[in-house]
Amino acid sequence: GAVVSQHPSRVICKSGTSVKIECRSLDFQATTMFWYRQFPKQSLMLMATSNEGSKATYEQGVEKDKFLINHASLTLSTLTVTSAHPEDSSFYICSASGLAGGLTYEQYFGPGTRLTVT
């Protein structure tokens, strides 16, 4: 089946630094990738939609200058949290949709990245 990986799985950084999270589709080409954020005991909140080769589309209330998204290839999207602060500590999950499933409305989710900002 379609596999999506994320790296790192867990990261701790100091306040003010930037952190990059990678999302890769391992066995299919992902034309679209999505980035979600999930706080403890809460649901997934869509942050942005990323299409290969074009600028990401951010959801209302998500700062595009703080959460930089790059979808440079059909198998890789990155999310960079710039100048991270403790309130950015969260579980970040990516998903990818593309040719693997043959369905435009099925997304394959990565295992998530736990970000802790101290």
Added chain:
Amino acid sequence: SQQGEEDPQALSIQEGENATMNCSYKTSINNLQWYRQNSGRGLVHLILIRSNEREKHSGRLRVTLDTSKKSSSLLITASRAADTASYFCATDAGGGGKLIFGQGTELSVKP
């Protein structure tokens, strides 16, 4: 924005019992999906039901969809301790392939 609501928020049952979770949404959809999430892990896709379907089965899972009431239910029969997880519904109401997730139900199955 989150448009789905799920109830109950938490459900605790004994192994062998059935678990029913409900999901409501606000706008028209083409399909609704259910996912499972073990604590601190990614999502596992369980089942997709299209707007023209009323019921769908997959193993011990049964999903219903009532588009007139804008609601769906997930039934897990003969639950097992391994079913302990959070369950989320998600609709395609966001358009462009975006999924809108419900608040989730935290299921605990006690052995």
